[in-house]
Structure formats: C-alpha cells, structure tokens
Amino acid sequence: MASYTDKAGRPIVVVTGMGLVTSLGQGKEDNWAKLTAGQSGIHRITRFPLDSMRTTIAGTVDFLSESGRTAPDLSEQLAQLAADEAIDQSGIGSKGNFPGPLFCAVPPIEIEWPQRRILAQEAAANAAVTYDDLLRAAETHQHGAWHERFLYGSIADHLADRFGTRGQPISLSTACASGNTSIQLGVEAIRRGDCDAALSIATDGSVTAEALIRFSLLSALSTNNEKPEAASRPFSKNRDGFIIAEGAGALVLESLEHAVARGAKILGVVEGVGEMADSFHRTRSSPDAKPVIGCMRAALADAGVSPDEIDYINAHGTSTPENDRMEFTGMSAVFGERIGSIPLSSNKSMIGHTLTAAGAIEAVVSLLTIQNGRIPPTINYETPDPAIPLDVVPNVARDAQVNRVMSNSFGFGGQNVCVIMTGEPA
Amino acid sequence: MSDRRDVWITGIGLVSSLGEGLEAHWAALNEGKPVVDETGFAPYVVHPLAKINFDSQIAKKGDQRQMEPWQRIGTYAAGLALDSAGIKGNKDILGTTDMVVAAGGGERDQSVDGAILTEIEKQPKPDVFLNEQLQSNLRPTLFLAQLSNLLAGNISIVHGVTGSSRTFMGEESSGTDAVRIGFSRIAAGTSEIALVGGAYNAERRDMLLLYALKHLAKHAPWSPVLKSANGVPTGSAGAFLVLESPEHATARGARPIAKLSGIWSERARRGDEGAVEATLATMIATARGDTAEGTAILSAASGAPEPTKAEALVLERSGLPVRSVTDRVGHGLEAQMPVALAIAALSVAQGRLFPPLAGETLEKPFDEALKRVIVTGVGHWRGEGVALVESVD
Numbered sequence: 001m002a003s004y005t006d007k008a009g010r011p012i013v014v015v016t017g018m019g020l021v022t023s024l025g026q027g028k029e030d031n032w033a034k035l036t037a038g039q040s041g042i043h044r045i046t047r048f049p050l051d052s053m054r055t056t057i058a059g060t061v062d063f064l065s066e067s068g069r070t071a072p073d074l075s076e077q078l079a080q081l082a083a084d085e086a087i088d089q090s091g092i093g094s095k096g097n098f099p100g101p102l103f104c105a106v107p108p109i110e111i112e113w114p115q116r117r118i119l120a121q122e123a124a125a126n127a128a129v130t131y132d133d134l135l136r137a138a139e140t141h142q143h144g145a146w147h148e149r150f151l152y153g154s155i156a157d158h159l160a161d162r163f164g165t166r167g168q169p170i171s172l173s174t175a176c177a178s179g180n181t182s183i184q185l186g187v188e189a190i191r192r193g194d195c196d197a198a199l200s201i202a203t204d205g206s207v208t209a210e211a212l213i214r215f216s217l218l219s220a221l222s223t224n225n226e227k228p229e230a231a232s233r234p235f236s237k238n239r240d241g242f243i244i245a246e247g248a249g250a251l252v253l254e255s256l257e258h259a260v261a262r263g264a265k266i267l268g269v270v271e272g273v274g275e276m277a278d279s280f281h282r283t284r285s286s287p288d289a290k291p292v293i294g295c296m297r298a299a300l301a302d303a304g305v306s307p308d309e310i311d312y313i314n315a316h317g318t319s320t321p322e323n324d325r326m327e328f329t330g331m332s333a334v335f336g337e338r339i340g341s342i343p344l345s346s347n348k349s350m351i352g353h354t355l356t357a358a359g360a361i362e363a364v365v366s367l368l369t370i371q372n373g374r375i376p377p378t379i380n381y382e383t384p385d386p387a388i389p390l391d392v393v394p395n396v397a398r399d400a401q402v403n404r405v406m407s408n409s410f411g412f413g414g415q416n417v418c419v420i421m422t423g424e425p426a
Numbered sequence: 427m428s429d430r431r432d433v434w435i436t437g438i439g440l441v442s443s444l445g446e447g448l449e450a451h452w453a454a455l456n457e458g459k460p461v462v463d464e465t466g467f468a469p470y471v472v473h474p475l476a477k478i479n480f481d482s483q484i485a486k487k488g489d490q491r492q493m494e495p496w497q498r499i500g501t502y503a504a505g506l507a508l509d510s511a512g513i514k515g516n517k518d519i520l521g522t523t524d525m526v527v528a529a530g531g532g533e534r535d536q537s538v539d540g541a542i543l544t545e546i547e548k549q550p551k552p553d554v555f556l557n558e559q560l561q562s563n564l565r566p567t568l569f570l571a572q573l574s575n576l577l578a579g580n581i582s583i584v585h586g587v588t589g590s591s592r593t594f595m596g597e598e599s600s601g602t603d604a605v606r607i608g609f610s611r612i613a614a615g616t617s618e619i620a621l622v623g624g625a626y627n628a629e630r631r632d633m634l635l636l637y638a639l640k641h642l643a644k645h646a647p648w649s650p651v652l653k654s655a656n657g658v659p660t661g662s663a664g665a666f667l668v669l670e671s672p673e674h675a676t677a678r679g680a681r682p683i684a685k686l687s688g689i690w691s692e693r694a695r696r697g698d699e700g701a702v703e704a705t706l707a708t709m710i711a712t713a714r715g716d717t718a719e720g721t722a723i724l725s726a727a728s729g730a731p732e733p734t735k736a737e738a739l740v741l742e743r744s745g746l747p748v749r750s751v752t753d754r755v756g757h758g759l760e761a762q763m764p765v766a767l768a769i770a771a772l773s774v775a776q777g778r779l780f781p782p783l784a785g786e787t788l789e790k791p792f793d794e795a796l797k798r799v800i801v802t803g804v805g806h807w808r809g810e811g812v813a814l815v816e817s818v819d
Contacts, residue, residue: 051554052561106595108573110531111635113556119635120543129543131536131631138638147640148807152530152574153596157808160693168693168809170603171596173575181592185607192614209557217566277525277591279582282492282570291588412570413579415591 004257007304017090017252019082022351023059035376036397040229048209055221057228059245059352074205078248090252100197102169103185104156105178107206175411179359184273186253196258202360203248234317234346237385242318245352249360268367272303278414292330299418314407317346328388345393359409366405370423430613434682437511437668439503442755443473455780464646473661473756494532494571500625503664511668528600528624528760532572601763602811618674623666626758650786655734661756665764684771689813702736709812720797722747726766730806747792770799770815
C-alpha cells in the first residue's frame with residue numbers, strides 16, 4: 001500500500017479533474033489536439049474597432065454567449081465551463097455540492113465604458129460630464145445589478161453558488177502568476193488538513209479595448225499584426241512582445257487518501273509549489289534573475305526533488321524580449337548546463353498570454369503532456385535567439401516520456417510562482 | 427487543533443481619519459469624535475485620511491508618483507507595521523516574510539473619463555473616438571497604479587518584503603481571508619512571519635459610484651451605523667499586522683502586542699431568511715468559547731442596511747459589550763477587517779475598552795479589564811468574518 005503522505009510527511013495532493021477553455025476551443029480534447037498540431041488561436045480582433053490601435057491581434061475567446069459582454073461576464077462563463085469539465089471528470093461530490101473551498105484567480109474588474117456611457121446619458125448634463133453626474137444618475141436610476149457585477153468577489157461568488165463549494169471563496173490576483181497561486185492555495189489548504197479537496201480556477205476574459213490600450217501603452221504587446229498566428233514567438237530572436245489572450249483553467253485538487261477512498265482516477269500529483277517576490281521594479285524582473293531562481297528552487301525544495309529529476313519545463317515564455325531572456329538566465333542557474341537539453345515549450349506561442357488564467361491553463365496542459373507522452377511545441381520558432389540556446393521543442397510536437405514537469409509563471413508586481421507536477425503518486 | 431502554534435501580533439501599522447500610529451488612535455478613540463467630511467463629496471459622507479507625511483515611509487518621490495493614493499496609504503501603513511515589529515530594513519527577515527494583501531482596484535483618471543463622456547455621444551463613431559482618446563490621454567503608468575496586486579508590489583519595492591506575495595480581492599472578505607491565510611500558515615508551521623493587511627482610499631468618486639449603483643453610499647449627515655444602518659460611510663484607512671510565531675519572535679527578542687487566537691471566514695446564503703444572523707451567531711460562539719470574562723466585540727459592520735441590521739441584532743443578543751469600528755474610522759472595504767484587528771489588538775494591549783459613542787445605543791460602558799476582543803465583520807454584499815484577539819499573559 002503506497003503512502004498517503006509525501007517525503008515531508010504531508011498529505012500528497014493529487015489532481016482528479018481538469019478543464020480548460022482557450023481561444024483554440026473548449027475542453028481538453030479539442031485544445032490538446034490543436035496544441036499538439038501546433039495550431040495557433042491568435043487572430044485579428046473583431047470585438048472592437050481597431051482604427052489607430054498599435055496592436056490589432058489577440059487570442060480572444062469569441063465563441064461563447066458572453067464573448068464581447070463585460071470582462072466579469074465572460075470571465076465567469078470561462079471559469080464555469082472549465083470548472084464544469086474538471087468536476088465532471090473528477091466525479092467528486094454531487095451536482096452543486098463540491099466538498100471543499102474555491103480559490104479563484106480573477107482579472108481586474110471595474111465598471112466599463114458601456115455602463116459609464118449609459119449613466120452619462122441618463123445624467124443629461126448641460127456642461128462637461130463629471131463623476132458627480134454619474135453619481136446622480138446612479139442614485140436616481142435602478143442599476144443595482146451593476147453593483148454586484150463589478151464587485152471583485154462576484155465571479156467567485158456565483159461560481160460558489162453553482163458548484164456548492166464550502167465557505168467563502170477566495171478571489172485572488174498575483175497578476176500573470178495568478179493561476180499558479182490558485183493551485184498553491186489549494187495545495188496548502190489540503191496539506192494543512194483544512195480540507196480534503198479544493199477547486200482551483202483561474203480565468204481571464206478581460207480583453208476590452210481599454211485593456212489592450214493599457215498593455216500597449218506599457219509597450220508590452222507584440223505589434224506583429226500582419227500574420228496573427230505567427231506573432232507569438234517565445235524564445236525567438238525576433239520576439240517583440242506578448243499577445244493578450246483569454247481563457248480559463250480549472251483543477252480539482254484532492255488529498256491522495258480522499259481520491260483513493262472514493263476510487264477516483266488520479267491524473268497527476270502536485271508535488272511542490274514555490275514563490276518568491278521581486279523588489280526590483282513594478283514591471284521588470286531583477287536582471288540577475290535572483291527571485292526567479294529562488295522561486296524555482298523553492299518549488300524543487302517543496303517537492304523534495306533535485307533539478308535533475310525535472311524532464312520537461314512548461315515555460316512562462318511570454319515572447320517579450322525581457323521575460324524570455326530573464327527566464328533563460330534563471331533556468332540556467334537552476335539547471336546548469338543541462339538547461340540546453342531539457343525539452344521546454346511555451347504554450348503561449350499558440351494560445352497567447354492568458355494573463356490571470358495562464359498558470360492554471362498551463363498546469364492542465366502540463367499534466368496532459370505527462371499523460372499523453374507528447375510535448376506540445378513552441379511554434380513560430382524560425383529564428384533562434386543565440387543568446388538563449390534552448391531546446392524549445394520547435395514548431396512540431398515531440399513524443400517523449402515525461403515524468404515530472406516544472407511550470408513557471410511570473411507577473412507584474414514582482415510575482416513569481418513555480419509548480420512541480422508528476423503523473424503518478426510515488 | 428492541539429498541534430497548532432500560537433500566532434502573535436508583533437507589529438501594527440495603522441492610518442485612518444483619526445491619525446497615524448497606535449498612540450494617536452488610542453487618544454482619538456478615547457476622545458470619541460469621528461472625523462468626517464460631509465461636504466467635499468456631497469451628498470455623501472466620507473472619513474478623510476488624516477494628514478500624512480508619506481516621505482517618512484516612502485522615501486523616494488519617484489515611488490510615490492508611481493502609486494495611486496490607496497497604494498500610498500497601504501505602503502505607508504505597511505512601513506509602520508514593519509517599524510512597529512522592529513524588522514524594518516532587516517533584509518534577512520524581510521526576505522522570508524510572507525505577505526498577504528487585501529486589495530481592490532485603483533482610481534481611474536476621472537478627468538480623462540469625464541472629457542470622453544462629454545464628447546462621445548456626439549461622435550459619428552463613438553468606439554473609435556473612445557480608443558483614440560484613451561491612447562492619447564491615459565498615463566501609461568496609471569495601469570500599474572490601478573492593478574490590485576501592485577499594492578503588494580509596491581510594498582516589495584519600497585520595504586523589501588519578498589518572502590512571498592499574494593493579493594486577495596473580493597471586498598470585505600478579502601481582508602478577513604488575507605489575515606486568515608497568513609495566520610493559518612504560521613499556526614501550521616509553514617511560515618514564521620507574515621505581513622497581512624490592506625488599504626482603502628475613500629476619497630474618490632469612482633468608488634462611491636460602485637456603492638451608489640445599489641444606493642448604498644451613505645448620505646450626509648453622519649450617523650452611527652449600528653443604530654441607523656442607512657448606508658456605507660466609507661473611510662480612508664490602511665492597516666497592516668505583522669503576525670509571527672512565538673519561536674521566531676522570541677528568538678529575535680520581539681514582544682507580542684497581542685495574540686491572534688483565531689479567524690474565521692464564512693459565506694451565508696443571503697437569500698435565505700435569517701442566514702446572516704445564524705452564521706454570525708455560530709461564528710461568535712466559536713470565537714467566544716466558554717468564557718465571556720473580559721470579552722468585548724468590535725464590529726466592522728459596513729452600514730449597508732440589511733446585513734448591518736442582522737449584525738446588530740446578533741451583537742445585541744450576545745450580551746457582550748460592543749463598539750463599532752466603522753463609526754470611528756468609516757468603512758474601508760477590503761481594509762476593514764485589518765483595521766478592526768489593529769484596533770482590537772491595541773485595545774487588549776491597553777487592557778481596556780474605549781468609551782461608547784453618543785448616539786450608538788448598542789454601545790454600553792465597560793469598565794472591566796479587557797482581555798479578549800471578538801471582531802465581527804459582515805460584508806456589505808457577501809461574506810462574514812470573525813476573529814478573536816487576546817492579550818498575551
């Protein structure tokens with residue numbers, strides 16, 4: 001009988017259900033087929049007019065009923081679909097009765113332009129419109145539903161109602177590392193014995209015109225607009241920024257003991273999670289990569305494994321000049337000379353950067369990689385960057401036995417979280 | 427659980443309309459006069475931040491310029507907390523300090539928004555006009571001053587807290603859960619020291635708008651929330667606590683201000699009649715345990731009518747002495763539970779409860795020695811939080 005605890009004596013945390021939605025499609029099957037075929041989900045934006053925009057491409061999810069509505073509306077639907085799939089696969093609890101807490105990473109939320117415009121029109125100001133006019137319109141009209149919609153907590157609250165998770169859900173953000181943090185919080189809660197199961201979701205349906213403009217003003221986005229599917233070029237010499245995108249990932253986490261007791265199929269083990277904050281700059285990483293190195297080492301230590309035991313890296317790989325160089329520097333320090341020969345790929349080459357959702361989506365893809373013995377490629381790798389020599393599994397998927405994955409996520413605000421996963425409980 | 431460790435509060439940073447720091451707050455709480463602005467944001471009432479010299483905690487003007495007021499308030503309060511715990515500038519400790527921040531979002535550029543709204547409906551292509559205006563007029567760095575997790579990011583940059591950094595959103599509950607997760611990790615032995623808290627800037631019309639949509643923003647004149655419960659009187663405030671294991675604190679010669687003995691977060695089904703009352707009563711009973719001796723309740727009630735009436739009813743039934751935090755400093759949304767915890771720790775450290783406020787009829791004089799404070803906070807829309815702070819004997 002295998003042990004239910006890990007080397008450190010903590011409950012082993014396993015994954016028993018996974019779900020995802022990206023610009024490539026809905027569900028694991030569809031996404032996996034397209035990811036391993038090297039297909040891109042990046043396309044010309046149709047959601048809003050593009051006149052005068054420097055970037056005109058994105059990985060928006062345009063095939064859902066809430067696509068093009070508010071960011072929280074679409075984010076909630078994405079999260080719900082991913083979680084539906086994960087819970088279905090897991091078979092845990094019963095319908096509307098999930099036996100554990102919800103940790104939900106959500107994008108920035110605020111009242112949006114359509115609502116502001118309605119309020120301004122209702123206010124019918126004679127002179128220049130100010131927020132006092134909007135306040136007056138809000139007081140004299142019935143827009144109570146917008147209050148709820150634009151609270152940070154409302155996405156997770158609605159999901160908690162739908163899935164019947166326990167207690168007050170935690171809505172969180174660690175920017176582009178949020179997906180990994182949602183997993184980390186679940187892992188910690190199970191290890192502490194607070195619960196036997198947890199639902200970790202990360203979602204982002206926030207590609208509005210203003211969001212695109214904000215990232216564009218920070219010069220973070222690619223302007224390779226001509227051929228959208230070829231714009232995201234992680235680790236290539238001619239990479240020029242990330243592609244903003246939408247999606248959601250969901251994982252059902254459980255203690256191994258709980259999963260075994262109910263006869264659940266185990267999809268993978270979350271062996272370790274590490275984090276370290278960076279105090280260097282609001283948007284840039286420390287050039288010496290120390291926090292990223294510390295974060296990866298913390299994850300390895302938490303998992304109780306050595307760098308030699310990692311045989312695939314699901315890179316953060318955003319396709320920005322700075323991230324990919326810094327990530328290489330960090331990985332080189334952690335893995336030494338071996339870094340050149342460890343297969344590594346960036347899912348973002350195909351689905352773009354799903355921001356808040358990225359970590360959870362990439363965790364799902366990482367476990368699918370282990371399950372299928374097949375590594376999704378880094379597409380658009382035509383011009384290698386000689387400064388960062390890596391085996392990025394260029395352009396074509398590769399069959400390989402993968403036992404243990406490291407998945408990195410880094411974000412604005414000095415956020416770094418690294419997750420280590422394996423297929424079978426030891 | 428018996429194998430859980432105690433969690434000490436070894437540092438507190440607090441700024442609000444009553445001033446900055448524990449001494450100023452203790453004096454103002456005893457004086458019993460809330461500071462309110464009933465005209466600047468008419469028709470609403472807000473508790474404005476006391477005059478703060480931000481330079482003393484955020485030395486670089488460049489850093490200050492990169493922040494919106496809510497981030498400055500929070501970064502300042504975090505600095506006070508680190509000072510109070512005696513770990514300011516201690517790179518070894520700050521490099522292992524775990525941070526959990528409760529945050530909302532930052533202020534919009536209201537003049538840019540106003541200018542766009544003034545012209546947009548006259549345009550042949552409103553959406554194109556909008557995009558052009560945003561591209562020309564939004565400050566690039568404003569985005570960073572708005573992102574929820576950039577309060578934590580600024581604390582890392584300004585104060586060097588880098589052990590870990592997590593940001594919770596979700597209004598009042600995020601404040602409860604930020605403290606709860608920091609607490610749980612220390613209690614379980616997976617963290618030794620944590621900086622937890624939040625900040626809120628009430629002096630902004632875009633935030634008032636969110637409440638106003640549901641007709642929940644409190645109109646002037648000011649009135650006590652537990653008695654009247656006719657709207658949320660928002661208040662600018664920032665509060666951070668340094669939580670620490672007794673082993674870690676003792677090893678570096680630090681003394682506890684108080685003990686955080688427990689913190690609980692729940693989600694009543696608000697659609698069900700009596701659900702808030704039942705949930706809160708159960709939570710208070712858990713926190714209270716077997717004794718009411720030397721025990722008082724500090725309420726972080728928002729002032730939103732239904733949940734606050736429910737909270738007031740349960741507080742009255744508890745029979746314990748009650749004080750409203752919101753009456754004194756206003757409601758700081760995500761920051762409200764950390765603010766209430768800071769005042770709770772201050773009160774048990776002083777060993778007595780500050781006097782009742784005129785007009786808040788639920789508040790009765792209490793002259794016994796104060797040993798324990800139960801903090802309650804029912805979210806204006808969702809989420810119930812309760813915590814227990816005790817004196818360290």
